[in-house]
Amino acid sequence: MAHILVVDDVDVVRLVISKILKRDGHTVMEAGGGAAALDEIARRIPDAVITDLWMPAVDGFHLIETIKARHPAVAIIAMSGGSPRHSQQDSLDRARSAGATQLLDKPIDKDELVTAVRDALGGVTAIQGARA
Amino acid sequence: MNTRDPAGSAPATHPATAPANAGPARAKHATARIAALALGAGAAAFALVELSAGLGPDASAAGAALIAAAGVAAGYILSFRHGPLPIEMQARLFHVADELAQYRAFTQLVRDQGQRITEITTDAATAIVAGLVDIDSGLVKLAKELDTTAPGTDLGPAASAARAMSEPVVDMLGKVQFQDITQQQIAFIARLSLLVDDHMTLLASELDGRQSFNRAGQFQSRFAQALDDCVMDSQRNDHHTAMGLSLQEDSRPVVELF
16 A cells, blocks of 8 residues: 555544545655745655645645656645635646646545545546546 | 724714814815805906907907906806715715625624634544544554454453444544544635725725714614624623723623523
8 A cells, every 4th residue: 555645734534535545555644834844745655645734834736746856656635625715626636737637626535535535546536527 | 982993094083073173174165165255246247247248359359358257156066066075964974884894894793703614623523533533543452452352252242342343433533534624614605704804995995984973873783682692702792892982891691602
């Protein structure tokens, strides 16, 4: 199974995703923001990163671009429920442009998460359509 | 009662409670109007006398007098337009300013309550998730131990039951994400209220920053009644903080909603 980094500034979301992934057999690390995620990656390069997009300081878009520039092989899964200023679809479109290969809507569905991770790790590069 | 306008605008005075020097100021302005009117009338009379005597060598003096009279009259009219408003109009403007201040306090209260909801639900959801994770881990561990310590025995169904029990736990974990969604929706509402707040600030500035000393508006009294009847102390304190009021409360019994 894979080593996966989960990045979200909301503790509940991070815990839920981590639990689902651990039950699926993965090793999971967590980071509460973009800067902490980059620190984690500097210690150990993950196979995949699942990141929220709207976070304080270093947001998900900057994080995705940085990871893709430094470690192009790392699979990126972006997730968003939108923000007070931006729609969910706009956020996911920007994430796709930044380099995310899989997109997930919030709240995260367990089965969709597991499928997205498996596809990302399996080299599936087609963009997963976000739920309409 | 604290009468500071949350808008932080420059203080003005209510006509009913105007400072002691407001009367002399109005009297001085009225005297100036009378003087302007008298001067204009005198100049006009002089011009008419000169004109009635025929347009002779004094024609230029008559023209000058007419121009002077017109200027004084125009100044007099403009002084009405841009000078102090009638008392009734001032009272209305102060009333509107007072309502604006109260509505701004209301939007602040909404944001405070939203922040409180976010904090409470975050703590609760985090505790629920941690508990569910522990339960799930315990059930999975139990199932594994039953598998390894008693393979092929009657405990096999127990292991299966433990695994089955852990399945809905994960689904419940997913549902706890409602807290994140709720938090975002509250943030959206707070942002909208800030937009309203900004607009009310603009409206207050259109009123030249007036600030009423009379805060007995209908909105405030209704709000206070609702707070007294059915809210928690913490919510009432939020309201009073938003209104810039004292936190000292009387000891009347209240109905706690939660």
